[in-house]
């Protein structure tokens with residue numbers, strides 16, 4: 001350890017520390033990072049929420065969430081001794097001054113680096129940021145000040161712009177980490193490696209060889225008691241604007257010239273900029289939506305609710321590489337399986353000389369399983385054994401070994417602590433994503449229930465979503481036939 005390392009102090013301040021995200025995701029991730037020695041030696045954690053709680057009670061609540069990670073591990077006691085709880089509001093100056101004092105006390109004699117994590121309801125982001133600024137807690141004279149902002153970032157283009165304006169009034173973009181935990185997933189990062197560390201796929205990765213791309217993020221669970229929140233968001237705001245558009249950007253972007261965060265984010269932003277922006281009628285023509293049976297009986301949902309719990313949209317990336325190639329994005333709740341996957345379907349050969357009973361052959365398909373069964377799956381044609389010269393699809397696949405994939409929050413927390421913004425969304429990316437999604441939101445609101453297809457829980461979604469793909473295309477799912 002160098003002298004300068006010895007001087008470094010880090011405090012992770014979590015606002016919204018009594019909430020679900022802290023307990024289920026942040027506490028296990030921070031504990032694991034601490035246990036594996038990934039965090040600075042002099043690291044402290046301060047939880048903030050309005051509920052009155054002792055340090056001991058707070059630590060016990062964290063252990064509840066981290067039980068799987070902590071088990072009987074003695075290092076939990078050491079981790080817990082670094083945890084403090086402050087009861088107070090993130091928007092109240094007196095509370096913030098108390099937190100500031102607590103952190104400064106921990107850092108006496110060393111450099112006072114801080115990561116503020118806003119695990120709060122999004123409506124609290126502006127007031128919290130302004131209060132942090134007002135109390136001088138974002139000033140970087142004595143150490144870095146970084147702010148992690150959870151999703152959703154805005155509810156449409158206008159609100160995202162307003163929020164970006166507040167953010168930039170108190171911090172520089174280099175201090176901001178807008179988190180989309182999908183980007184922390186090993187398989188999502190593997191997409192970059194797969195594309196840019198191999199030479200055999202990149203020459204085919206364009207309109208000349210790719211017929212269409214499917215990006216699916218499907219959930220088997222319903223709204224799990226959070227229907228009140230979900231009913232205001234729906235599938236477009238909850239999933240499409242963030243996770244699915246980020247996946248699209250990674251699939252479609254050009255190779256960045258360097259590993260720098262900005263080089264990567266520039267390329268993603270260029271893709272989002274090139275995504276065709278629809279008018280309201282075009283958005284209606286290029287989408288289909290559904291609602292699962294019984295959704296309107298859930299707490300917090302009106303009987304007249306037209307909120308879509310399933311959506312499929314067709315996008316085009318208007319640039320040289322992707323002109324005319326449809327990108328189908330779909331997501332939904334209460335479906336038959338929980339799975340996230342990217343499927344790149346290549347064009348069929350232009351002419352067939354083989355003796356198949358059914359005319360034509362199965363086009364090549366590359367599937368990237370984001371979760372579960374994380375890995376890659378390539379389908380190709382092979383000779384069907386026998387006396388005829390027929391063909392049949394076979395596959396090559398690789399799956400990451402069980403148990404080696406770490407939770408996305410671990411990677412992202414460490415990146416934020418280390419100041420690496422590569423896997424965080426920049427302000428322009430967020431605004432461009434809303435520009436893509438807003439016409440769909442407007443169009444779906446306009447036609448309300450007239451085009452909202454019901455579907456049974458535990459099924460693949462509304463039948464209309466299958467027709468939406470067009471002739472000769474089917475939804476693909478590794479290990480399933482797309483149903």
Ligand code: NDP
Nearest residue numbers: 016018019020021049050051089090119120122150151152
């Ligand atoms: P919760 O409602 O479970 O927790 C929010 C916490 O904020 C509560 O514990 C509340 O505690 C605290 N809080 C409310 N007002 C204040 C205030 N003024 N000052 C300080 N603390 C306050 O929400 P989640 O943990 O589920 O979500 C937090 C954020 O993370 C949201 O933006 C959500 O969209 C996002 N997110 C959550 C995910 C999850 O899996 N839960 C996944 C992805 C994103 P108290 O009443 O004691 O103040």
